[in-house]
Amino acid sequence: MRRLLTLVRVALKVNFGLSVLYHRVFKEKKDIWIVLVAALALIGVFPTLYGYLKLIKGLYGVLQPLGQEQAILTFGLLAGQFLILLFGLYYVVSAFYFSKDLGMLIPLPLKPFEVMMSKFTVILVNEYLTVLAIVAPVLVYFGILAKAGFSYWMKALVVYLLLPVIPLAIVSLLVVGMMRVVNLSRKKDALIIVGSLILITAGLGLQFVLNRSAGSKPDAEAMAKFFTSPDSLLRRVGAGFPPSVWATKALTGGFSGAGLLNLLIFAGTSLALLYGILVMAEKLFYRGLVGIGEISGRRKTLSQAEMSRMISSGRRPVKAIFRREWRIMNRTPIFLLNGVLTVILIPVLFIVMARSGTGDNAFILKAMGSAKPVYIILAAAGFLLISGCLNGTSSSTFSREGSQFWMSKVIPVTPREQVIAKFLHSYVIALVGIAAGLVVVIAVLRLKAAVCVAAAAFALTGAVALTAVGMIIDLARPLLEWTNPQKAIKQNLNVLLALFADLGVLAVLGIFLRFLVKAGIPGNAILFILFATVILLSSFSYLFLLRLAEKRYQEIEV
């Protein structure tokens, strides 16, 4: 046990880079700006938190008279657990199988379950931080609104600590099983991608089926039952994932009877699954892990003709760097899953949500039908931009190079050319996302062709600005020292900062739109003014990126 604790302590230090950060901020006084950025990010969080709390209060006000207020808890817990289930997959695959320290840990006299548990704990701690924003406000504010007693707060703490265990354990069990099979094959990278896609699709499919079955009986009897039973709404909300229902009942059921029973079920299931992964780790973890990084290349002498075909001619740095970016991104499973897959996943999630919901889709369609065309175009453009740009591709473009960045420093290619190639790569990924978003706009929302064309024009122009903003942030502070590729893209603060910055750009445009509407400017003129603004914004951010590149490539030392 002491060995495991030591291992966990070291793993946490490595993951959060605490020792390095402490040294750099307080000893070298080098990254002191991190304290400023953290303070700024905290300030940026407050308006969002205020909105979220207002929403919770509003919902509580509506549901409490109907006796259905517990559903708020279920909704919050479910959202947190669903997020972990969906994105935990990336964390688990990457931490369990692609951390570079595994090569050092395997030869040590440690049991497989100890190594896996140290990684599991790191992910668990990361997930506490991830769900902090979604679940903690619900737990705390609900407790305050319901004037909950001591037992609620105690149980809320237990529920919060156990919350990620069930979804993470499920994902871990699936991934460890999957990797055992993957490791048997020569085409490991391809299998990891296919396997992950199957797991995500299965997860979404399950959600789809459960939601459909939960909302398929809108008859009078069901409606009557719905309003007379205090937990009907929570059961309906939590149908997709029962642990969220157990946790809600545990929280609201007092310290005896149903409350205690549900707490026991929730904690018992968590511990049982934890035990399950310990057993599985001992049996399967090393069999999936040892040799996963070994790629057996085929040894084949190329003929003169083959060699000649594969070799290009002359100096063409932009094309060469674009191809390098494309190949590395698509051939690194963690990058592919987080980049290209995410731009496709957002629209797919939207379709699943729209198709599985009972009335939401119709509501959106109705809202779309009654709104003015200018708003429909802008709303659709906003959706396309979110589909295409809210992924970590542009904001991790320099960080992804990691220890290989030295090559970008020594090759005789101007920073300007290098950044143009990288921009084109991120922009192409954004195009894939915009195209996927367009499919949703056309197939689900059934918008008119002219509206789609106008929205696409907006999105294509705006994507230049958002891509450039992401790259500017990553270029300002690239994260080049990482042992786990996940850190370059998913756990990279730049990705989060870029996300806030992108949302900020969209918010500013929204405020500008409101101003134009209030000023009584006609619809078509508003469209024209906004389009001109987006073109200006895109041109400015792109040119600024090119200028910054010249300065930063010189400054960054490796």
Place this chain on the structure above:
Amino acid sequence: MLDLQHVSKSYNRGKIKAVDDLSLVVSPGEIFGFLGPNGAGKTTTIKMIVGLLNPDAGTITVNGFDTQKNALKCKSITTYVPDYPAIYDRLSGLEYLNFIGDVYGVPKKDRLERIEKWLDIFELTQAISSPIQSYSHGMKQKTVLIAALLPAPQVMVLDEPMVGLDPRASHHLKELMREHCDQGKTLFFSTHIMEVAEKLCDRIGIINKGKLIACGTMAELKRLNEEQSLENIFLELTDK
């Protein structure tokens, strides 16, 4: 030609002087060996020459071009082999070499000719279409060496290039280094192998605690220190 004048570099806000007022000149046609204990400032010096680090003071010129003011020109005539072959391991060996050819603008005919020749010499022909990820450390090192030779640079800067190479490859590399300088080009490399430095280098520099403490031909170093082998000279000089 490589010219370093009063070059200094410190870390930790000036607290650690990695390179301290270093001046040296490497003439065309010369193999210059750079020796020193661990942490003496060899890699820092090399990184400043190739533009990975910016000097705090002093100037570095490559064939007369300042590395700070005319960085692109310097890069186009210099190639570098790092102490650890961290290269794009998701590309195949051939894709990587082709990338280097593309960015340095090597004509197709030269590319084909050179790649085939060095693949053959370093016995990499069969592995070249496989991902670099599947290579051993030595194979990666050979790939980086071929990439450094591919543009036929005026100046080559190598940081411990023999590490990880088998004896045959090491032998070929030494021949190629000599061949490179016989064409009137410049080669600067660091090593811990005294025997290689003694036999291969036209001139040797020894750095300790950031300062160049000795520089000259093997005969000059022997005269100055009354020692017979480079190993003894090295031990004597760095034991202070």
